[in-house]
Amino acid sequence: MAQDLRNRPCGGRYGDIVQAIGNTPLVELKRLSPKPGVRLWAKMESRNPTGSVKDRVARALIEDAEEKGAIRPGQTILEPTSGNTGISLAMICSRKGYKLKVVMPDNVTPERTQLLRMYGAEIVYSPGHLGSNGAVELALKMASEDSSYYMPYQYGNAANPGAHYNGTAPEILEELDGEIAAFVAGLGTGGTLMGVGRRLREELGDAVKIVAAEPMQGEPVQGLRSLDDGFIPPIIDLSLLDRKIFVTNHDAIVWTKKLLEEEGIFAGVSTGAIASIAVRIAKEMDEGNIVFIVCDDGTKYLSSGLYTTPVEELENLDTTVWW
Numbered sequence: 001m002a003q004d005l006r007n008r009p010c011g012g013r014y015g016d017i018v019q020a021i022g023n024t025p026l027v028e029l030k031r032l033s034p035k036p037g038v039r040l041w042a043k044m045e046s047r048n049p050t051g052s053v054k055d056r057v058a059r060a061l062i063e064d065a066e067e068k069g070a071i072r073p074g075q076t077i078l079e080p081t082s083g084n085t086g087i088s089l090a091m092i093c094s095r096k097g098y099k100l101k102v103v104m105p106d107n108v109t110p111e112r113t114q115l116l117r118m119y120g121a122e123i124v125y126s127p128g129h130l131g132s133n134g135a136v137e138l139a140l141k142m143a144s145e146d147s148s149y150y151m152p153y154q155y156g157n158a159a160n161p162g163a164h165y166n167g168t169a170p171e172i173l174e175e176l177d178g179e180i181a182a183f184v185a186g187l188g189t190g191g192t193l194m195g196v197g198r199r200l201r202e203e204l205g206d207a208v209k210i211v212a213a214e215p216m217q218g219e220p221v222q223g224l225r226s227l228d229d230g231f232i233p234p235i236i237d238l239s240l241l242d243r244k245i246f247v248t249n250h251d252a253i254v255w256t257k258k259l260l261e262e263e264g265i266f267a268g269v270s271t272g273a274i275a276s277i278a279v280r281i282a283k284e285m286d287e288g289n290i291v292f293i294v295c296d297d298g299t300k301y302l303s304s305g306l307y308t309t310p311v312e313e314l315e316n317l318d319t320t321v322w323w
């Protein structure tokens with residue numbers, strides 16, 4: 001009954017694609033809600049221009065640097081990223097006239113490489129077995145050796161959570177009239193959890209629970225990180241989280257399929273991980289709205305075969321080659 005909802009009839013009117021970032025739909029998932037009084041809502045960040053939540057962050061990082069006078073047209077921006085931030089930065093840099101060099105693990109899906117090249121970015125590969133921490137280390141080294149690079153460094157830049165504090169959170173608050181019992185997101189840089197979490201806490205106090213989905217150590221889920229791997233991004237303030245719940249790679253994959261098959265939501269694997277935790281929280285509650293983030297769409301994961309593999313055969317997928 002979309003007519004009963006208050007969303008704007010279209011996503012708004014904008015001067016260019018960068019301005020069109022944000023204002024994403026909030027979609028109720030009735031089939032995955034375990035109880036009638038508990039309403040599960042998906043914040044569709046996959047509906048951003050390059051298909052991920054990182055469009056908001058990349059725009060905030062670049063606009064912050066512009067406001068500080070830290071970059072000028074033609075300059076090279078350098079950033080470690082497992083994919084989405086790089087793709088978003090690539091699109092925005094191509095629009096605004098900056099060069100972009102991204103450092104990412106060499107075992108990410110080929111779709112990521114194609115998307116980055118498509119927007120004109122240069123790619124520097126870090127060893128895949130070192131994961132995103134390896135990309136961070138290499139980028140920091142490159143930046144320390146060449147001062148002409150500008151590195152926004154989303155892991156330590158307040159503009160990252162700021163994009164969610166000023167964008168994602170107010171949109172959710174507005175759509176649900178401030179009635180939010182729990183918010184669930186994945187732990188990557190921590191930007192989403194910190195930005196949305198801080199805003200919801202300020203507006204709603206302890207009435208809202210902020211819940212992080214964290215992958216088990218040694219079980220990588222693309223886009224998420226285990227804090228036990230030894231790197232806690234500087235923007236993360238763990239005291240803001242009410243709960244941090246581990247999720248297995250298998251659950252992430254199974255729930256990515258469930259989102260598609262039961263609700264028609266075509267999402268990436270970290271969203272499956274987050275949805276599994278959101279449903280777990282829903283089972284523990286008697287009533288209220290639970291909001292979780294759909295971080296990206298499934299386009300970049302198509303080559304994994306995940307979406308066309310029957311659930312009972314998912315165990316046989318080699319997730320190490322495409323996460």
Ligand SMILES: Cc1ncc(COP(=O)(O)O)c(C=O)c1O
Pocket residue numbers: 054083084085186187188189190191192193222223224268270271295296
């Ligand atoms: C696919 C995907 N999911 C989840 C996240 C985590 O979001 P955040 O960095 O805001 O913690 C990221 C971040 O890179 C991502 O790319």
